[in-house]
Amino acid sequence: MLTKRIIPCLDVKNGRVVKGKSFVELRDAGDPVELASFYYKEGADELVFLDITATPEERDTMVDIIERISKEVFIPLTVGGGLRSISDIRRILMAGADKVSINTAAVLKPPLIREGADKFGSQCIVVSIDAKRVESSKEPRWEVYSYSGQRPTAIDALVWARQVVALGAGELLLTSIDADGHRAGYDIELTRAVSEAVTVPVIASGGAGTLEDLYQALVSGKADAVLAASIFHYGTYSIAETKRYLAQKGIPIRL
């Protein structure tokens, strides 16, 4: 039986992981190579790296980091943040990434999804969707935001999810802007709505605070994988403990 995936997310800025300062087991909690290696040994199923660097020059650093990580971490690596073109995608894949996550570029230029899927295969094109609940709506509705959740697009999240899958996205990384950072649980309703709307796997993101939250996203939210950052970086829960908890509750997990 296919297992549910537990995915730590590392935000990288200027070659350093931001967040995660309280990691006592590591010599240097800010070094992405060391942190990636640590999560690999702990049993993470995949890793996601989000490059929150501003300039193209600094992106060379990300390429170098992925090259180094792929030499010692033998699980799938997804890289997102600032990828705008086929050549950006090719460069990071050649460095050792297995998948790329595109967000704003997909909104600005949807054909990039099709082009990327044709060139590299759907399996490596992850479309990242940042969605925010539309408060005024009676029926539950969510709006897609671009530019790191800063800019509303007037696109409906469910419509967009179906569209990007039709264009060739092999997986969706779904973040609830409302839940993100609050550590009060994923937006279950959003996660389930998107997961039921598409045929590709959905990674739930934003809001993990407790292990029960992860459980709910997988069961009630019907997510195929859960992504979390701070609960792992700050050592609230280890990957191993997270996986044991979920396995005990009957979720298929790789232990």
Place this chain on the structure above:
Amino acid sequence: MIVIIDYGAGNLRSVANALTRLGCQPKVTSRPRDLLNARAVILPGVGAAAETMKNLKTLGMVTPICQFIGDGRPFLGVCIGLQILFAGTEEGGWHECLGVIPGQVRKLPAGLKIPHMGWNQVKQIGSHPIFDGIPDEANFYFVHSYYVEPDDKSLAAGETEYGIRLCSVIARGNVIATQFHPEKSGELGLRMYGNFIKLAMERS
């Protein structure tokens, strides 16, 4: 020398990294003549089968690969590298493949999420040395939308459940091929590459 075939797509960097980690110095190449002196050949792959076949044809790799396999020399196919060993695939219409193994490549049945993406168990059939030191039902990383159906069912050395019971490892003499990605399957995946290298060294 272990050769990894570079046909422009694929995740050969990861495969090369895995072998390097095991102490090998693999040669990544797109030149057919490099197969002549190879002790073993690895055909990695992600993406579409038809595209892979097209690229191999352009490089003049089709005949050298078939000859290498026909000579009984150690060959490992991964993912698309498994699928294109078959007679043909229904991916994107019908496309003829290498025809090294009689059988076909079919789309996974609807109903479950496609691609089949993530860690799933491999049930070992018999006791092939490629599984040395690897527990039965161990998890490996899969990502695919099509699966292989060998005419001769006894070629399946490993099987995996995903809606159907699919063949996830093929073993026929010198040819071993996996639907999953050992290079992305953690320490047990590395062990599988180690087992392949050991088999290759014993054979050659």
